[in-house]
Amino acid sequence: MRFSVGPASVVLGLLLLAHPAAAAGKLKVVTSFTILEDMAKEIGGNHVEVSTLVGTDGDPHAFEPTPEDAKHLAGADLVIVSGRGLEGWMDRLITASGYKGPIVTASTGVPERSMVDEEGEDSGEPGKVIPDPHAWNSVSNGKIYAKNIIAALSKADPADAAQYQKTGEEYLQQLTDLDKWIRQEFAGIPKADRKVITSHDALGYFADAYGLEFLAPVGLSTESEATAQDVAKLIQQIKAERIKAVFVENSMNQSLVKQIADETGAKIGGTLYVESLSKADGPAPTYAKMIRHNVTLMVAAMRGQ
Template identity: 35%
Template sequence: MPNFLFRCAKVAARTFARGSAACRAAGAAVVVLLTLSLTACGGDASGNGGNEKPVVLTTFTVLADVARNVAGDKLTVESITKAGAEIHGYEPTPGDIRKASKADLILDNGLNLEAWFGQFVEGLDVPHAVVSDGVQVMDISEDSYQGKPNPHAWMSPVNVQIYVDNMVKAFSELDPDNAEVFRSNGDAYKAELQAVQDEMKTRLAGVPEPQRALVTCEGAFSYLARDAGLREVYIWAVNAEQQATPQQITRAIEYVKANKVPAVFCESTVSDAPMQQVVGATGAKFGGTLYVDSLSEADGPVPTYLDLIRHDADVITKALAGASAKASP
């Protein structure tokens, strides 16, 4: 019977994901019911093997890494999405919902990043915390998303210090006996975040003023560009099912030509084909792949959030300034 229910949940997830918003909402409820039935029949579906530590589930890998630094060895932290996943349009699986039903706390970024999250937690009796609460939000200034918050607040290590404070609070409420551990871990990690922030600003200060334009596929670098004093330009505002219209590519080409931008970039979770069109039309070089929405696997270039910021700052600096960039201290 559990295998039958699991197959039903999978079919329901695939079927309703293709329908309207109302249909998807109804489908989420069906998947939750089927999954909870499976859990009831199959015992501990979380796969934690009887681990007594509270389980914290995050929506994507960046949050999971930050949370592990705060939690230390007192909590088990897992990510719903895997390394390399595109977070905006993610479609939760029955397995995700089964895992969430057994979690003690769910962390999400908020700011409309996880469009699927509301349906995901509907029907689950699990507390959750929005880790971006308190961040000074930057709005998206173009396209159909104009006026809505730019969700990529974690691209500023200063903002992530606020994320840490929110995690410390949520973890302390979940496990009061270890509140002091969470506070101490959080303070230590915030010191590391500030050091990476200072290092990033020092490196990017070596980019000459005429070259201080960060041209990317998605408008995911508003907070990083603000911190580093770069002008942000992008092809599309937010990753969506249909992106890179001819008009958007033309606009990017015109900007790169008019401002003699030496290099352009794209993110790891989307195709760089649109940006390669900009490269071909302008003579700018492709500066490299930047990481935003996901960490890499452990043996990849950005296995941690701190690695992600250092990697992006290094790629941007080398491509825009070349040998004239100041070396990091």
């Protein structure tokens, strides 16, 4: 006995035609860095296969793509970047890869903000005023990123658009709740105490959104190890500005950190994650957990806990 496969294969053919992106399996999405990777996974669920160029704990400003990266990019259905000058290395990589598909900029629609490129890392000119690329650090901007990603996935894979909308709405609700929680956390701290010293320049949008003041540590260069004089300057600054919370992330040794804490009464916080996620078993494995981790550390330090 023979099975007739004719009508069944016609039906299958029509389904594949109606579902171009899924014909070869999942929608292949390549993101520039881990925060976008997480958002695309949250929204795309099992309809997407997401990978990232800059990995966990990586620096999205500076990236040296390999020929493997170019090959990988060439096979993508959709590329998502953050934009506003963050990924200065991306255009060359796109050209090298021959990728011709859609490139979506997740920060499209976020309010403009400028920053000083202190070390010339992005502009090549130390001290130049440039667009601030770190827009994701305010959660209301994070929601704009998520909306752009929902739209991009829906356009690239229309057959699964309803699912992206549904999962996307749930994700947006999570971010709305997160934003509310952050405001409640900082509301409990007197305005004068909402000051943080940090060597990260990625928190401008965050500071604006939540009414905080971030000061760069004086006397500390990221290039060299701190001298006794550098530390003295920093201690002076902490006392003069009545800073409660200090986050430093360069080569300062633990005894110097302890000295600063002892002499100023400022609380030295832990590690802030501002432009990359941690590995899955670290403290900031998703965008939402990254923000929650940073706020928790800052609030504890501002409270002197």
